[in-house]
Amino acid sequence: MHRTDGQPVGIVVSVADDHLDGIDEVVAGLRAAGMRVDGVLDTVGMVTGSAAPDSLDALQSVPGVADVERQHHHQHAPPESDIQ
Amino acid sequence: MTQAAAAGTTGRYLVLLEDDAVAAGTRELADRAGIRTWSTADAGATPVAPAPDLDGMVLHELGVAVVTADHDQVRELARAAAEPGPIALIEPERIVHAIEPAAPAVAEQAAIDETMFTWGLQAVGAPNSTATGKGIRVAVLDTGLDLGHPDLAGRTIVSNSFVQGQEVQDGHGHGTHCVGTSCGPREVADGPGYGVAYEAEIYAGKVLSDQGSGADGGILAGISWAISNGCAVISMSLGAATRPGQPYSRTFERVALRALDRGTLIIAAAGNESSRSAGLVSPVGHPANCPSILAVGALDVKLMLADFSCGTVDNVGAVDVAGPGVDVYSSWPVPLGHRRISGTSMATPHVAGVAALIAQASGARGYELWARLAQTARRVRLPSTDVGAGLVQAP
Numbered sequence: 001m002h003r004t005d006g007q008p009v010g011i012v013v014s015v016a017d018d019h020l021d022g023i024d025e026v027v028a029g030l031r032a033a034g035m036r037v038d039g040v041l042d043t044v045g046m047v048t049g050s051a052a053p054d055s056l057d058a059l060q061s062v063p064g065v066a067d068v069e070r071q072h073h074h075q076h077a078p079p080e081s082d083i084q
Numbered sequence: 085m086t087q088a089a090a091a092g093t094t095g096r097y098l099v100l101l102e103d104d105a106v107a108a109g110t111r112e113l114a115d116r117a118g119i120r121t122w123s124t125a126d127a128g129a130t131p132v133a134p135a136p137d138l139d140g141m142v143l144h145e146l147g148v149a150v151v152t153a154d155h156d157q158v159r160e161l162a163r164a165a166a167e168p169g170p171i172a173l174i175e176p177e178r179i180v181h182a183i184e185p186a187a188p189a190v191a192e193q194a195a196i197d198e199t200m201f202t203w204g205l206q207a208v209g210a211p212n213s214t215a216t217g218k219g220i221r222v223a224v225l226d227t228g229l230d231l232g233h234p235d236l237a238g239r240t241i242v243s244n245s246f247v248q249g250q251e252v253q254d255g256h257g258h259g260t261h262c263v264g265t266s267c268g269p270r271e272v273a274d275g276p277g278y279g280v281a282y283e284a285e286i287y288a289g290k291v292l293s294d295q296g297s298g299a300d301g302g303i304l305a306g307i308s309w310a311i312s313n314g315c316a317v318i319s320m321s322l323g324a325a326t327r328p329g330q331p332y333s334r335t336f337e338r339v340a341l342r343a344l345d346r347g348t349l350i351i352a353a354a355g356n357e358s359s360r361s362a363g364l365v366s367p368v369g370h371p372a373n374c375p376s377i378l379a380v381g382a383l384d385v386k387l388m389l390a391d392f393s394c395g396t397v398d399n400v401g402a403v404d405v406a407g408p409g410v411d412v413y414s415s416w417p418v419p420l421g422h423r424r425i426s427g428t429s430m431a432t433p434h435v436a437g438v439a440a441l442i443a444q445a446s447g448a449r450g451y452e453l454w455a456r457l458a459q460t461a462r463r464v465r466l467p468s469t470d471v472g473a474g475l476v477q478a479p
Binding site: 010012014038039041042043044045046048049066067069071072073074075076077078079081082083084 | 227256257258261292296297298299300301303304305307308309311312321322323324333334335338339342343346356370371392425426427429430
């Protein structure tokens with residue numbers, strides 16, 4: 001496992017079209033490159049989880065990875081708000 | 085006023101010359117009708133006024149001559165046009181005008197009677213449609229659903245929570261409101277009917293917590309679940325604000341493309357970050373700003389743009405259609421039961437419901453469903469940067 005620094009951040013990894021049939025191998029590669037995997041979404045070819053910020057380049061270079069993105073945060077207005 | 089002006093013509097004529105026969109056509113004008121012209125080819129790039137003693141000009145690049153001709157000359161040129169040769173056609177030159185903006189609608193729309201149906205249902209034409217959403221699965225990814233709400237008794241509801249440690253049961257209210265608008269009832273004991281696709285199968289995915297928050301991972305898990313379950317429509321009244329120029333997420337774009345390939349259309353709220361009365365238009369939020377996710381803006385009862393509705397501000401993030409999103413009455417967790425709120429979050433489930441009706445009526449899925457939504461949308465007098473194709477309409 002690669003040595004990583006910094007607080008882990010939520011990430012989403014897109015699996016390339018030509019690796020969707022071998023998504024398990026891609027996931028194994030991601031784990032070896034330092035990703036903590038929360039979910040493998042076969043249907044859409046995405047792997048969700050977290051990783052240290054300085055490991056993102058290594059994750060991007062795992063075979064079968066199309067994109068590595070940080071997760072966005074979504075926040076609704078409080079229930080009592082008139083505009084939701 | 086001359087006879088020509090009365091007919092909307094100038095009294096001059098346009099002579100169309102055959103392709104690659106401009107020089108021959110120019111000679112023919114002189115030989116057959118005695119019409120002497122100058123050519124833009126002679127003038128080079130600089131447009132100059134024709135000499136007053138000439139009868140017209142030849143627009144060399146267009147292969148068109150604009151000429152003054154008397155009755156006999158016109159008849160001769162018409163004869164030439166009918167014969168084989170370099171002159172193809174002659175017709176009167178028309179007077180054209182700048183296209184002026186259309187006059188605004190004269191009368192303001194009267195206040196809408198909501199005794200039977202909410203104004204939103206009426207605005208999208210739902211009460212007049214024979215479609216009900218029956219057989220169509222609609223996923224609403226939000227804060228969950230009040231599973232015990234009396235208005236949904238007897239309905240097919242499949243639910244799942246993607247929020248760790250929280251049940252589907254809606255502890256916020258937002259999700260219950262959105263399910264109500266997209267899939268709720270048309271007949272309610274103590275108020276107007278408010279649900280668009282009132283016989284659709286409800287797939288309530290909790291991807292945001294009871295505190296109204298969540299991250300991409302849970303939302304993607306919800307999308308994956310909805311696609312696996314064959315939902316034709318995914319309604320996502322959620323988003324994260326973006327900055328002008330910020331690129332859209334390639335991840336969500338890829339997911340949306342894969343969803344479309346599987347026959348699932350993702351519909352998302354454009355966002356509420358604008359303050360238009362103060363001159364601020366904020367860009368479409370994430371993930372609605374992805375090209376392959378249908379982004380929804382909000383209109384009010386007068387079909388004017390909601391003050392908060394996000395818009396297209398640069399090359400990223402198009403608003404694709406609009407829906408009713410101001411003073412929207414729908415379900416809310418009991419004991420309150422119902423509530424009236426505003427937001428592009430409320431416009432989105434209106435569009436999702438209409439999408440379900442179209443999917444049922446036409447069999448359209450994916451890209452075709454998107455196309456039908458846009459094609460049949462009612463055009464409104466607002467910029468496409470704010471409302472896209474306009475106000476969606478039930479089939």
